[in-house]
Amino acid sequence: MALAVGIRGLTRSLLRPWVRVPGPARGRTEPAAGGGDGVRCFGSPRVLVEPDPAAGFAVMKMRNPPVNSLSLEFLTELLISLEKLESDKAFHAIILTSDCPGIFSAGLDLMEMCGRDPTHYAEYWKAVQELWLRFYLSHLVVISAINGVNAAGGCLLALSCDYRVLADNPKYAMGLNETLLGIIAPFWFKDTLVNTVGHRTAERALQLGLLFPPAEALQVGMVDKVVPEDQVLSAARSELAQWLAIPGHARQLTKSLMRKPTADRLLKERDADIQNFVRFISRDAIQKALRVYLEKLKQKKT
Ligand SMILES: CC/C=C\CC/C=C/CC(=O)SCCNC(=O)CCNC(=O)[C@H](O)C(C)(C)COP(=O)(O)OP(=O)(O)OC[C@H]1O[C@@H](n2cnc3c(N)ncnc32)[C@H](O)[C@@H]1OP(=O)(O)O
Numbered sequence: 001m002a003l004a005v006g007i008r009g010l011t012r013s014l015l016r017p018w019v020r021v022p023g024p025a026r027g028r029t030e031p032a033a034g035g036g037d038g039v040r041c042f043g044s045p046r047v048l049v050e051p052d053p054a055a056g057f058a059v060m061k062m063r064n065p066p067v068n069s070l071s072l073e074f075l076t077e078l079l080i081s082l083e084k085l086e087s088d089k090a091f092h093a094i095i096l097t098s099d100c101p102g103i104f105s106a107g108l109d110l111m112e113m114c115g116r117d118p119t120h121y122a123e124y125w126k127a128v129q130e131l132w133l134r135f136y137l138s139h140l141v142v143i144s145a146i147n148g149v150n151a152a153g154g155c156l157l158a159l160s161c162d163y164r165v166l167a168d169n170p171k172y173a174m175g176l177n178e179t180l181l182g183i184i185a186p187f188w189f190k191d192t193l194v195n196t197v198g199h200r201t202a203e204r205a206l207q208l209g210l211l212f213p214p215a216e217a218l219q220v221g222m223v224d225k226v227v228p229e230d231q232v233l234s235a236a237r238s239e240l241a242q243w244l245a246i247p248g249h250a251r252q253l254t255k256s257l258m259r260k261p262t263a264d265r266l267l268k269e270r271d272a273d274i275q276n277f278v279r280f281i282s283r284d285a286i287q288k289a290l291r292v293y294l295e296k297l298k299q300k301k302t
Helices: 007-014 072-086 118-136 151-159 185-196 199-208 214-220 230-242 248-268 269-284 284-299
Strands: 043-044 045-050 057-062 094-098 102-105 139-148 146-151 164-168 224-229
Touching: 043 072, 045 072, 045 146, 045 230, 057 072, 057 230, 072 118, 072 146, 094 102, 094 230, 102 139, 102 151, 118 151, 139 151, 139 199, 139 230, 146 151, 151 185, 164 214, 185 199, 214 224, 224 230, 248 269, 269 284
Parallel strands: 057 094, 094 139, 102 146, 139 164, 164 224
Antiparallel strands: 043 045, 045 057
């Protein structure tokens, strides 16, 4: 099985960085995230970046409709956007949000984990690992403005940020609900949750596959602030001011001090974790459970 799948190679083959943004933003100048004028949005088909270099941050909008499921292409585009912002000294922070109404992210794309071959599973899992590592350890301040329901891998992405603002809508539950699908959150999903909400809350949440509505998410510390839906972005921006006022090197080193041991656990066992995932997801019983879950999602419409 080819485990040495390079995300950078994948990146190069998938898309040219900074393709023109399709859809409403294409080719026109939009007001920048922080209100500055004349700054051009950039991005890729599934990720729209609204930069405000004068204010030192960019808003990264996920737009992989209908539910921002984290397909291989989408993961790759998120990584490219992050890399681009990280390598530009004008940017110190990102606000991560969704462009899909009512949905932050439905988590990992079930179609990537169903009915595919082991090489694909390995490639996909490596990209999932990469996304977590890069967001979790980013030297930028990353704040998520969670404006919709946020399950499993999507929740992991938000938990990897430095601060979370959630829109106050009872439908916008978030959590690591893997057990409801008959699958298991890997140790680094678990560690990220434990680091955020503590061991006891994580233990209960993971076993029961709990999705927390806003008031409960706030109460257990899964999010830092709950605000009216129309204020999610402005609240994230206001919060950012406090983070950007701290000397950058001191904040970055402190972030690394807090997070590196957790990331190192995966870095040390990365290939074994991929092999474990491939073995697990390839099992007939797991494939069947995923198909049943997908079928249920489709049936709820009829
Ligand atoms: C050893 C380690 C082993 C394994 C670890 C694997 C870890 C996995 C972590 C994950 O992230 S697994 C994914 C978990 N996600 C979910 O459980 C969320 C599932 N989705 C939903 O609950 C709902 O779709 C929603 C609440 C997010 C949105 O509801 P609604 O607005 O009513 O949309 P629909 O349900 O009608 O969905 C529209 C469309 O999208 C498809 N879809 C939904 N979620 C996914 C997904 N995660 N991956 C792929 N596709 C998804 C859904 O089937 C619909 O498709 P149609 O073809 O019927 O339009």
